[in-house]
Amino acid sequence: MNLLRTDSITMQFGGLTAVKDFSLELNKGEIVALIGPNGAGKTTAFNMITGVYTPTKGKVIFSEKSTADGKETYKERDITGLRPDQITGLGIARTFQNIRLFKDLSVLDNVLIANHLRINSNVFEAIFKLPRYKREEKQMIEKTMSLLEKVGLAEHRDEKSSSLPYGQQRRLEIARALATDPKILLLDEPAAGMNPKETDDLTVFIKQIRDEFDLTVFMIEHHMQVVMGISKRIYVLDYGITIAQGSPYEIQNNQRVIEAYLGVDEDA
């Protein structure tokens, strides 16, 4: 069943069409990749889904889960044009291409901040440490510590996030996104700048969190080994236009993709 779909979303910046008629379908539990040459509009597509940009045309539709009469039902909801924080609140979390951690704050604080959106206590309860806030704070710290243990950063909890090595910063960013209790996780080039060992670890890690947190993963990635290894379906963008979609095998053998993205074979 599909959890998120976009209905031919288009983003125009003045005369430039960055993404045109992008239609995406994300089914529950899938890992889907978005690839394309530099400047193809991949991050713009991400930004439209996460509310950073409002699409100039088209709709983003999210299936909200609701439990009525003990039965789980999904209701489609138009989330086009909501603010990023509202979209995260619905259960769509993201990471950034150029890591955006809270640099001067500790590893622990970075992840704790991502718990804030689920807090029910108001600011007075928080200041005067009333029972409800104390309970919530305790839960937040427990949840954060178990997340940090899962991503292997528990022993670095008090370090400044900017002091971590690159690969661990990526993991921390993913841990932070997971702390918002997402149903869909959007990863913007999670393997960028990683060495082969880190890349392999990441591939395993993404599958692992998908299973453990019952996630649907949508990622932008240039690293073909990662993309072909874990994604079920792939979308290919070129100059803002979706030139192909399908399984990794189909994409690898798609002539247009090879021409646009992998280069034309001169000898053939």
Place this chain on the structure above:
Amino acid sequence: MKKNTIFTLSAIVLLVIFLFIANTTLDSYILRILNLCAIYTVLGLSMNLINGFTGLFSLGHAGFMAVGAYTTALMTMSVSTKQMNFFLAPLISPLDQIVWPFLPSLILAGILSAIAAFLIGAPVLRLKGDYLAIATLGFSEIIRVIFTNTQSLTNGALGLKGIPTTTNLWWSFGIAVFTIFIMVSLINSSYGRAFKAIREDEIAAESMGISLFRHKVLSFAIGAFFAGVGGGLLGNLIGAVDPLMFRFFLTYNILLIIVLGGMGSITGTIISAFVITIAQEVLRFLDEPMFPNIPALPGLRMVVFSILLMVVVLFFRNGLMGTREFSWDKLFGRFSKKPLAKGGTK
């Protein structure tokens, strides 16, 4: 945890003993300076919440203080003093008969300042950096101009005189300690972390589900609340308020305190509030004629602070404390064998 609570309580007891001795032995000049130290601590903390912890470059503090000072003054002045003050135009109807005790007046001052902050914050907090600074500076000037022209509410340019001088060491230090408690508690809570997240990276904070608008307005209103309370304390310490008191210069003084102390450090603000306030008195000799044939240069001591500010901004961007804070563990950690035993990096 428990040990630290005992340390904190004993520090407060020591403070109470000190205040008691100070109240009975020191002369009124030094008492005035001590009062100002405590009031500037309140004002510095309130501005640091907005500028240092939430990263909103706001210069509207004098405006919030004006709202607070006038509210407290009008609520605490006796009916006959009000009649004497408002000889050009009588004070508007219900206010001229109402006289409240000091504490509720201060709370009302804080609430009105917070409401003013909400009204101004809702439209201008979309702005960032310099633009926000200019907008809030404009707000502060607007408040001053309004207060100069509302003759029957604020007595216009004549100001208010004969305000009961209720503020003493107990009030000023009591409220300073209360403010410190609230700020420390707020900053270390989930809301405080959200404020810091906004300071560090707005885009990341928003994509972590933090509503920028809600949290910026919240920080702005809490900061303004304490600015209003501080303004009220100041008015009832001096005994007179007029619109000229709340010029940009006042905001600049508080900005100086938080920049020197460290944007984002409560400890730094407290130390710096005391140092700057005392230094402003100690350096008074600079304003007097120093050499036989050279006339005095009034205002020379302020040049010292301006130079100090420039030096800090150029060479010590983090101020005295940066974002570090005092803690009992750190104080005693110095004497233990392994200072980094808890894995701290500081």
